[in-house]
Each structure stands twice: as structure tokens, then as C-alpha cells.
Amino acid sequence: MSDSEPRDAATVDAFHRGAFWLVQPAAKGHRSGMDAMMLAAAVPSTFAGRLADLGAGAGAAGLAVAARCPQSHVVLVERSEDMAAFARLTLDHPSNATVSARAALLTADATLAGKARAAAGLADASFDFAIMNPPFNGERDRPTPDSLKREAHVMTDGMLEAWVRTAAAIVRPRGGFAAIIRPKSLRPLLATLGGRFGATEIVAIHPRADADAIRVIVRATRGSRATPVLKPPLILHGPDGHGFTARADAINNGRASLLGD
Amino acid sequence: MSDSEPRDAATVDAFHRGAFWLVQPAAKGHRSGMDAMMLAAAVPSTFAGRLADLGAGAGAAGLAVAARCPQSHVVLVERSEDMAAFARLTLDHPSNATVSARAALLTADATLAGKARAAAGLADASFDFAIMNPPFNGERDRPTPDSLKREAHVMTDGMLEAWVRTAAAIVRPRGGFAAIIRPKSLRPLLATLGGRFGATEIVAIHPRADADAIRVIVRATRGSRATPVLKPPLILHGPDGHGFTARADAINNGRASLLGD
Numbered sequence: 001m002s003d004s005e006p007r008d009a010a011t012v013d014a015f016h017r018g019a020f021w022l023v024q025p026a027a028k029g030h031r032s033g034m035d036a037m038m039l040a041a042a043v044p045s046t047f048a049g050r051l052a053d054l055g056a057g058a059g060a061a062g063l064a065v066a067a068r069c070p071q072s073h074v075v076l077v078e079r080s081e082d083m084a085a086f087a088r089l090t091l092d093h094p095s096n097a098t099v100s101a102r103a104a105l106l107t108a109d110a111t112l113a114g115k116a117r118a119a120a121g122l123a124d125a126s127f128d129f130a131i132m133n134p135p136f137n138g139e140r141d142r143p144t145p146d147s148l149k150r151e152a153h154v155m156t157d158g159m160l161e162a163w164v165r166t167a168a169a170i171v172r173p174r175g176g177f178a179a180i181i182r183p184k185s186l187r188p189l190l191a192t193l194g195g196r197f198g199a200t201e202i203v204a205i206h207p208r209a210d211a212d213a214i215r216v217i218v219r220a221t222r223g224s225r226a227t228p229v230l231k232p233p234l235i236l237h238g239p240d241g242h243g244f245t246a247r248a249d250a251i252n253n254g255r256a257s258l259l260g261d
Numbered sequence: 262m263s264d265s266e267p268r269d270a271a272t273v274d275a276f277h278r279g280a281f282w283l284v285q286p287a288a289k290g291h292r293s294g295m296d297a298m299m300l301a302a303a304v305p306s307t308f309a310g311r312l313a314d315l316g317a318g319a320g321a322a323g324l325a326v327a328a329r330c331p332q333s334h335v336v337l338v339e340r341s342e343d344m345a346a347f348a349r350l351t352l353d354h355p356s357n358a359t360v361s362a363r364a365a366l367l368t369a370d371a372t373l374a375g376k377a378r379a380a381a382g383l384a385d386a387s388f389d390f391a392i393m394n395p396p397f398n399g400e401r402d403r404p405t406p407d408s409l410k411r412e413a414h415v416m417t418d419g420m421l422e423a424w425v426r427t428a429a430a431i432v433r434p435r436g437g438f439a440a441i442i443r444p445k446s447l448r449p450l451l452a453t454l455g456g457r458f459g460a461t462e463i464v465a466i467h468p469r470a471d472a473d474a475i476r477v478i479v480r481a482t483r484g485s486r487a488t489p490v491l492k493p494p495l496i497l498h499g500p501d502g503h504g505f506t507a508r509a510d511a512i513n514n515g516r517a518s519l520l521g522d
Binding site for chain 1: 448488
């Protein structure tokens with residue numbers, strides 16, 4: 001993939017106040033932002049080991065983990081060759097030398113199973129943690145004419161379960177899992193985690209304290225049988241104005257983990 | 262049942278600042294309190310029609326609906342003859358004359374199905390709303406030597422699904438459903454609602470803003486296909502001291518509905 005060039009114009013955006021930079025498509029395709037930062041924040045700051053970012057896109061969430069967790073080694077797993085090319089540019093960007101030293105790119109489909117999955121580089125129990133920001137739209141929902149963006153945003157039937165099955169296969173017993181989802185995916189995600197991951201921690205993300213949640217982060221432990229916990233929600237904005245709450249700002253900038261661990 | 266006398270000592274406790282009173286067992290059996298008030302608050306204040314309180318115990322949640330919603334008619338459905346006797350005493354208590362005029366008692370098992378359920382008085386599509394505070398402990402969890410309390414607190418395998426199946430049968434299309442559960446029951450409840458109820462609204466109840474949820478209220482609409490919504494959580498206590506937040510106090514005292522409708 002290293003000689004593959006993105007077909008679209010790129011931007012280079014700072015994350016974690018310049019701790020790392022993301023090369024991503026300027027207009028087409030999925031552009032990363034706060035969702036990726038909140039997902040990465042679900043990984044404990046003390047995390048040490050190998051982490052897979054499934055459907056990594058240009059690498060935002062994975063690199064955010066690498067930047068905050070100095071003992072982590074991150075593998076960006078991306079199916080789209082176009083997006084993987086942006087991830088490659090991200091890893092090769094000179095400003096990212098420190099974090100890229102603990103990051104790698106794997107062009108592979110997170111929905112692969114069995115021998116094909118292992119052959120693609122995703123061996124069973126070879127990771128200590130898996131994170132995912134899965135496509136969030138149903139197939140019939142808000143179709144987009146932009147095919148690169150559609151690939152990042154459209155969840156086909158069974159795709160969420162296939163991603164979770166891959167996470168369950170590649171994460172060692174007692175290893176971690178985290179996903180950021182829309183509220184409408186909470187029921188299918190909880191259903192598909194059952195029997196695979198336990199000790200589920202659910203964090204609702206509300207734009208304001210009195211508004212419905214717009215995202216949910218679900219963290220869980222491979223093979224645990226402990227019952228789910230509903231953690232305090234994350235509130236993004238205070239009652240007056242559009243600024244972030246201190247907690248949301250710290251999470252967005254890699255200064256704090258989501259669950260304080 | 263009207264001539265059946267409770268075998269245990271009873272207390273008479275005020276709810277909704279004296280709007281109604283509950284006759285309930287003094288020591289043994291399940292004693293109602295805030296859970297029942299929060300469940301009742303999930304019913305819109307404008308609700309008009311027939312509501313079933315499944316597993317009503319002494320009648321706390323059902324009477325709280327009758328007290329707040331002047332156009333409601335409530336049926337307390339209780340399997341235990343002992344608890345139904347307390348519900349009878351509650352309905353017959355002189356202080357409850359106003360609310361009891363719109364309330365009835367049905368001694369029946371919420372897990373009944375098919376013809377047996379209809380024969381017991383729970384006809385298909387005969388209610389506009391069903392509420393439930395199902396037993397919350399797993400069979401192997403914290404067994405209690407008090408058999409009356411055990412009956413109220415122990416959820417046997419499949420009981421939650423049986424209760425939801427009954428609610429789906431007796432509630433008319435577009436009718437309402439609400440349950441108060443422990444967080445550990447969220448996954449099985451969402452799974453069993455699927456295909457029966459939609460437009461699910463989830464409200465986490467946290468003792469304090471920075472503490473894990475201790476209860477969850479789930480409200481849904483019969484036959485709706487709308488996707489779930491995570492509503493703002495209910496916080497019971499402020500950061501300083503043990504007093505209730507204004508919102509929790511209003512809900513506990515029948516001055517406000519949970520979802521402002």
C-alpha cells in the first residue's frame with residue numbers, strides 16, 4: 001500500500017493539541033473528529049499491549065490511543081484502499097514520528113472470518129484490546145452519493161455482528177473492547193456482545209444535560225460474566241453557550257480517559 | 262379476595278404528599294417506595310385510558326398513576342394472594358376513596374399466556390398502557406429466607422420475557438409500556454421488547470451525577486418501529502448532602518412526569 005496515492009485532496013489536521021496529525025480526505029470520504037477521540041478515550045491510560053482499531057479510516061482513534069497510552073502498540077485495520085492510503089500518509093507524516101513508531105497499518109476487512117481473517121493478519125487472541133467506530137447508517141437510511149463516504153457510514157445487515165465477532169476472535173481472554181455507536185445500535189450491540197464480552201460499561205453522550213444522547217460508548221471485557229453497568233453520562237456542552245465542558249475538552253484533547261482509568 | 266386478611270402486620274404510608282395511602286406489610290414482603298413512584302412517573306400526565314400494573318404488589322405504582330392522571334383507570338394485577346390482600350386493603354382505605362374509584366384489583370399471574378391469560382381477566386388489546394416493576398434478582402442471587410419477599414424479588418429464567426409477552430398481548434396497538442429495572446436487566450429487556458414494542462425511551466437513574474446508574478426506566482410504544490432514544494438521566498441527589506434534586510422530588514411526589522409529557 002505504501003505507493004498507493006489518495007485520489008482526493010487531503011487536509012492535515014491537528015489532534016490532541018498537536019500531539020498527532022491526521023491526513024484525511026478534504027471533502028469526500030469520512031472525516032474524523034470528536035467521535036474518534038471519545039472512542040480512544042475509552043481505553044485506560046495505563047493500557048499496555050496491542051490494540052486493533054477496526055475500520056480505522058485515516059487512523060484518528062488508533063493514533064489517539066497511541067498518543068495518550070505510551071505503552072500501547074496500535075494496528076490500524078482498514079478495508080478501503082483509499083482510506084488506507086490516507087492512514088499510510090498519516091503514519092508517514094513527519095510530525096507523527098513519535099506515535100507512528102508504535103503504530104502499523106493493516107489493509108484488511110474487519111468482517112472477515114475464520115482462516116481468511118487469520119490469513120489477512122488478524123490472528124486469534126493476538127490483541128489485548130479492540131476498538132471500533134462502526135458504520136452507523138442502516139442500508140436504507142440517508143444514502144449518500146459519495147461512495148467513499150458511503151463505505152464509512154453505511155452498516156449493512158449483520159455488519160455490526162461481524163465486526164464484534166472479529167473483535168471477539170482477535171482479543172485475548174480478559175482483553176478489552178470499546179465501540180462508539182448511535183443510540184439506535186445499542187440493542188443490537190448489546191445482543192451481539194452477549195456470550196462474547198461481559199462487564200459491559202455503557203456511557204451515554206449527551207450534547208447537553210437536558211438533551212437526548214447522540215452517541216453511546218460501550219466498553220466490555222472478553223470472556224467476563226460480570227453484569228452491565230450504566231456509567232455517568234458524558235455531557236459535551238454546558239447550559240450556557242457552545243463551549244465544551246471541562247471533561248469533554250479533556251477527553252477530546254487526550255488529557256483524560258473516559259472512565260478515569 | 263375481599264374477605265382474605267393479610268397474615269402480617271401492616272403499615273399505612275402516605276405517597277404523593279398524602280394524595281393516596283398504601284397498606285403494606287410492615288416487615289415481610291416487598292415494601293414499595295421510590296421505584297414505584299418513578300415507574301408511575303413514566304406515564305404521561307395526559308394519559309387517558311386503561312392501565313395495567315403488572316405485579317402490582319400493594320398497588321403503589323398503579324395508584325400513583327391514578328392519583329396523577331385524572332383520566333386513567335388502573336387495574337392492579339398481582340399473583341400473590343397475600344400481596345393482593347394488601348392491595349385490597351389499600352383500595353378500601355377511606356383516604357383512597359377518590360383514586361380507588363378509578364382502580365380495580367385482579368388476582369392473576371402476569372406470566373400466564375394464551376387462553377389462560379384471557380380467562381384470568383387479561384384480554385388481548387384490552388389496555389392502553391402496561392407498567393411493571395418486575396422481580397429483579399436472579400434465582401441464584403441473594404436468596405432471602407422470607408418467602409413473601411422472595412416472590413417479589415426473584416426473577417426466574419424467562420419471567421421477564423413472559424411479563425413482556427403479556428404486556429404485548431394486553432396492550433392495544435400504539436399503546437404504552439414502561440418498566441423499571443436494574444441495569445443488569447437492560448440487555449434482556451431490550452432484546453425481549455424487540456418486535457413487540459418500539460420507539461423505546463431509556464432513562465438511566467443515577468443516585469448522583471458522578472455515580473453509576475442504580476435503576477433504568479424503559480418506556481416504549483406497542484408496534485412502533487421507531488429507533489430507541491437515550492433520554493437525559495434522572496439524578497436523584499445533588500452533589501452536596503442527601504436531599505433530593507428538585508426533579509427527583511417532583512417525580513417522587515407526583516408533581517411531574519418523568520419525561521415531561
